[in-house]
Amino acid sequence: MDLSLSKSQLMIRKNMRKFASEVLDEWAGVLDRDSTPLPADVVREMGRLNIWGIQAPAEIGGAGLDTVSYSIVIEEISRVSAAVGLGVTVHNSVCLAPLLAFGTPEQIARYGPDLATGKKIGGFTVTEPQAGSDASSIQTRAVPDGDHYVLNGQKAFVTNGGVGDLFLVAASVDPAKKSKGIAIFIVEKSMEGFEVGKIEDMMGMRGNMVSELFFSNVIIPRENVLGRPEDGFRISMKTLDIGRIGIASQALGIGTAAYEAAATYAMERKQFDRPIGTFQAVSFMLADMKTHLDASRLLIYRAADLKDRGMPYSTESAMCKLYASSTAMQVCMQALQIFGGYGYVKDLPVERFFRDAKITEIYEGTSEVMKIIIGNDIIREFNRF
Amino acid sequence: MLSIIVCIKQVPDTQKAVFDPKTGAIDRKSTDNIMNPDDLHALEMALSIRDRYGARVTAITMGPPQADDVLSEAYALGADECVLVSDPRFAGSDSLITTRVLSRAILRLGAFDLVITGCEAIDGNTAHVGYQLSEFLSMPLITQIHEFMIDGNHAIIERLYGHEYQKIRVSLPLLLSMGKNSNRVRIPRLVDIKECGEKPISLMTLNDIGGEPGEYGAAGSPTVVIKTEIFSHTRGRAVLEGGIEEKVDAIVHMLKKQNILRF
Numbered sequence: 001m002d003l004s005l006s007k008s009q010l011m012i013r014k015n016m017r018k019f020a021s022e023v024l025d026e027w028a029g030v031l032d033r034d035s036t037p038l039p040a041d042v043v044r045e046m047g048r049l050n051i052w053g054i055q056a057p058a059e060i061g062g063a064g065l066d067t068v069s070y071s072i073v074i075e076e077i078s079r080v081s082a083a084v085g086l087g088v089t090v091h092n093s094v095c096l097a098p099l100l101a102f103g104t105p106e107q108i109a110r111y112g113p114d115l116a117t118g119k120k121i122g123g124f125t126v127t128e129p130q131a132g133s134d135a136s137s138i139q140t141r142a143v144p145d146g147d148h149y150v151l152n153g154q155k156a157f158v159t160n161g162g163v164g165d166l167f168l169v170a171a172s173v174d175p176a177k178k179s180k181g182i183a184i185f186i187v188e189k190s191m192e193g194f195e196v197g198k199i200e201d202m203m204g205m206r207g208n209m210v211s212e213l214f215f216s217n218v219i220i221p222r223e224n225v226l227g228r229p230e231d232g233f234r235i236s237m238k239t240l241d242i243g244r245i246g247i248a249s250q251a252l253g254i255g256t257a258a259y260e261a262a263a264t265y266a267m268e269r270k271q272f273d274r275p276i277g278t279f280q281a282v283s284f285m286l287a288d289m290k291t292h293l294d295a296s297r298l299l300i301y302r303a304a305d306l307k308d309r310g311m312p313y314s315t316e317s318a319m320c321k322l323y324a325s326s327t328a329m330q331v332c333m334q335a336l337q338i339f340g341g342y343g344y345v346k347d348l349p350v351e352r353f354f355r356d357a358k359i360t361e362i363y364e365g366t367s368e369v370m371k372i373i374i375g376n377d378i379i380r381e382f383n384r385f
Numbered sequence: 386m387l388s389i390i391v392c393i394k395q396v397p398d399t400q401k402a403v404f405d406p407k408t409g410a411i412d413r414k415s416t417d418n419i420m421n422p423d424d425l426h427a428l429e430m431a432l433s434i435r436d437r438y439g440a441r442v443t444a445i446t447m448g449p450p451q452a453d454d455v456l457s458e459a460y461a462l463g464a465d466e467c468v469l470v471s472d473p474r475f476a477g478s479d480s481l482i483t484t485r486v487l488s489r490a491i492l493r494l495g496a497f498d499l500v501i502t503g504c505e506a507i508d509g510n511t512a513h514v515g516y517q518l519s520e521f522l523s524m525p526l527i528t529q530i531h532e533f534m535i536d537g538n539h540a541i542i543e544r545l546y547g548h549e550y551q552k553i554r555v556s557l558p559l560l561l562s563m564g565k566n567s568n569r570v571r572i573p574r575l576v577d578i579k580e581c582g583e584k585p586i587s588l589m590t591l592n593d594i595g596g597e598p599g600e601y602g603a604a605g606s607p608t609v610v611i612k613t614e615i616f617s618h619t620r621g622r623a624v625l626e627g628g629i630e631e632k633v634d635a636i637v638h639m640l641k642k643q644n645i646l647r648f
């Protein structure tokens with residue numbers, strides 16, 4: 001068993017760290033403070049570097065990387081700006097990845113290259129005001145009509161909503177069939193009747209233009225259904241399996257940033273004539289932080305590796321997301337404690353890490369939903385009576 | 386099309402390295418091997434000339450077989466071709482013999498217009514090889530380059546010269562030596578990182594570059610290292626008291642005392 005990274009994975013980490021510190025670092029605080037998106041030239045530069053097509057094949061302009069490498073890219077970006085990490089992971093893993101996995105050759109040819117190069121930014125939207133954890137209860141309707149569908153409804157909390165050009169939208173084509181009646185549609189922002197609603201004023205992830213979306217009589221050609229119309233819910237669940245590796249990596253990035261800031265500070269800050277990091281109370285906190293972060297990383301790489309080897313990884317993906325997100329939250333809380341009062345003011349990024357970390361326990365399935373997934377797997381395995 | 390050769394070296398990352406207090410040698414396990422930082426600037430210079438004028442960029446390194454890692458990295462950044470010059474009989478070469486090996490290997494690569502090296506390597510810090518190479522290859526050496534343009538078979542170069550800029554016109558071929566901060570090294574695309582390990586690296590050995598074994602390696606090297614010592618500095622902290630005049634005087638006095646200010 002070899003747990004070390006390959007030369008190429010190490011080179012990816014080194015260069016993404018360089019990109020994040022040379023380019024993203026100056027924006028991270030600004031995006032958070034002003035709740036504005038990344039400037040277009042940075043988005044373009046990320047396109048040149050293949051950051052919008054991390055796992056997409058080289059033929060359509062992506063980098064064709066394995067999933068461990070994918071996790072490394074998301075971790076390194078999120079260490080500096082979790083909000084940028086969010087945009088990148090959602091675009092890649094829950095928009096481009098399902099398009100490539102379930103799309104027809106025509107759909108891939110039509111949308112793949114622009115997404116993989118970042119000329120178009122993508123999103124994925126299931127959640128509605130009345131449908132959160134219970135995704136099968138969505139009310140957005142798509143009514144078949146000749147060679148097209150007519151889409152009506154409202155979506156909530158759409159990552160990349162304010163900046164995206166293309167969204168995978170879950171809508172019910174047959175409410176009587178509940179989850180079996182849900183289809184995924186490829187919806188373009190330019191379509192008549194598509195409207196971006198309010199941009200959310202959030203606690204964290206403020207550099208992502210998370211928004212509402214409204215559809216009123218949007219005409220969607222039949223060829224824009226992703227996969228079979230009755231498979232939408234299954235596609236969504238499979239998509240979230242991929243997505244959760246990304247969210248876990250994002251959580252790992254936030255936690256790592258907080259831990260490193262705290263460890264550095266703890267050795268510099270002196271009270272009672274010694275670095276506070278040499279007090280056992282503080283070094284034990286750091287020890288816990290480091291151990292949980294490493295455990296998160298290993299759980300993430302295990303899920304990623306299973307995926308790359310074509311093995312089932314749904315439970316492992318839920319486990320790494322559950323663990324990495326709660327670790328991020330815990331680590332940020334401890335980091336803030338180590339910074340004392342300085343952790344509470346906005347001059348330092350620690351309070352931003354803390355605010356950004358919380359959502360990783362909520363989106364792409366809450367921690368409770370992760371436990372439902374893991375628990376169901378345990379029930380399947382042990383409940384034989 | 387211009388042909389550009391970039392000399393790069395694999396070095397231990399001395400910023401992370403731990404030194405053996407007895408021998409003064411680097412504990413190789415304590416650190417990773419990286420591309421020498423100045424050489425990244427040399428490669429960036431070559432790539433930026435290629436971007437503007439079109440060129441074929443060949444990266445060359447002399448070192449043990451595992452030095453091919455820096456060549457893969459050169460491929461990721463955009464080199465067109467990479468050459469590893471490696472032979473057990475080169476082991477122990479000092480900077481003079483390294484220059485002999487590199488110059489002979491470069492001459493085997495065919496006609497070229499520019500050779501670009503880093504100013505110095507962070508392991509030995511001799512800054513010998515680039516300068517010696519210009520002698521061995523009988524061509525001008527230009528340092529401290531601020532702006533570089535090609536004009537026919539000449540280069541027009543603006544370089545830092547003391548406190549001013551000097552603009553010169555010089556005929557090709559020539560050697561450029563690049564120091565830190567001379568340019569901003571590009572970040573490779575992810576796809577190029579993924580593919581760089583699969584690109585072919587040509588190997589040159591003693592048999593390919595010619596000469597007698599006695600001319601190379603420790604046997605051929607006139608330099609003798611007598612002793613390596615570890616120096617360490619610690620930062621001091623001084624709090625100056627008094628009015629602004631007194632404080633300035635105190636700072637000037639301190640700087641003079643340490644021979645930093647000399648007038």
Ligand SMILES: Cc1cc2nc3c(=O)[nH]c(=O)nc-3n(C[C@H](O)[C@H](O)[C@H](O)COP(=O)(O)OP(=O)(O)OC[C@H]3O[C@@H](n4cnc5c(N)ncnc54)[C@H](O)[C@@H]3O)c2cc1C
Binds near residue numbers: 090160362
């Ligand atoms: C910044 C941000 C970005 C987002 N991006 C997207 C996006 O791009 N696309 C998208 O579709 N959605 C997105 N979401 C929505 C997100 O996925 C949902 O908020 C999440 O799934 C939870 O749904 P909810 O908020 O409606 O909470 P609810 O489902 O109402 O849950 C409230 C609480 O009840 C608990 N709960 C619910 N059901 C159960 C149960 N059966 N057993 C135990 N506990 C339960 C939950 O765990 C939670 O603690 C985003 C949200 C935010 C805040």
